[in-house]
Amino acid sequence: MRIALFITCFNDTMFPRTGRAVTELLERLGHTVEFPQAQTCCGQMHFNTGYRPETLPMVRRFAEVFAGYDAVVAPSGSCAGMVRDHHRVVAAQYGDDSLAAAVEQVVPTVYELSELLVDVLGVTDVGACFPHRVTYHPTCHSLRMLRVGDRPLKLLRAVKGIDLVELPAAESCCGFGGTFALKNADVSNAMLADKMRHVLDTGAEYLCAGDNSCLTHIGGGLSRLRTGVGTMHLAEILASTEGDVR
Template sequence: MKVSLFITCMSDAIYPRVGEAMVRLLARYGVQLDFPKVQTCCGQPAFNSGYWEEARATAATILDAFEDSDFVISPSGSCTGMIHHYPKLFEKDPVQLERAKELQDKSYEFTQFLVNVLGVTDVGASFPHKVTYHPSCHGSRLLGVKEEPITLMKHVKGLELVPLPFAEDCCGFGGTFAVKMADISGAMVTEKADHVLESEAEVLVGLDMACLMNIGGNLRYRNEPVRVMHLAELLYEGVK
């Protein structure tokens, strides 16, 4: 089967180690990730801002990039979730609509693919630290990714998973929301960081680097020594 990596803008430009961790982890299970170089932004910033024509143009590039893939794997529930909006973008174009539905059906967030497709719940990792988990909005609400990351963490030797108070609350990033409504966004991420500190965790883990960047930036600004990691990074660090 041809499994392709949809790296997303944030991971590609700022956090490439997340993609590297995914590639190396999946290689342990015989999955050699293909990487179509033509891939670009998923179109979410334009879509959320009402620029649907521009979003359609970007989405069309993604449709072309992964046309021949059997599975498309991404380290972001947000960007994977955007692919689920493609049928709405192309509802008046029967040809592109069919392609959009096909891409939606074969696209998975990283933990979804690992647990639900490969059937892997224990990667054999060890990570002796106190960890709390932030369930990003799009991954948990739009894609329904809830148990998969918890299952993976519960099988990590030495990892103490502690609850994050008000975990379902948004971190305040929301892409363009953080720019257009900076004061509200800042208040939301400060509250989220307060809850992370309340958990007394050493490490904050999540599935979306945009959210983790936002929370991590607030924690660093306050000189708080909480380590912030994508779950793929944690798992790979635990097995290498």
């Protein structure tokens, strides 16, 4: 399968290792991964803060750049959700018929990583090995917008050597929410404190999630408390093999 990697701004800027992990994983499974150089932001930040007409050029660029691939994979439930749920809205309200048609062609090919692996490629055991105690946080967009359900957990359960422990109150938000953490800092910090307490209760060495934005928020709190708990994107654990040293 010919798959395009939509890296997302956050990963491209701060977590390039996640994109490399996605590429290594999919190539190991026998697929061709391409990185369209002309890709830009999906427009989520603009859309969510009320600058919806300004999102139009990014929606148009996405539809042009990612046309013609068998699938488009994003290591982010947040950005995949923006494309799947809101690009049609922007195209219909501010675009024209040709843009709406182009968006309609591309949107059904866009998947969050766990959706692509389980639903499209039909795999749960990807040949990973990660001998550590891990707990999984389902991020809000993946859980509530994309409804990925237990797909990430199916993939993690198949990882060789992993000690996967359930996260108490897993479906509770971590408090990040993009600009929410800035505009409502006190509430955000209270939600973060609850999430960190639950993570520490598991005794996990690593917290795993499908969005690095949430991992940055939670991981920052865990680091400030010097807990020793690390954070890893789902792709990085799934790309790990017995030869990896961590």
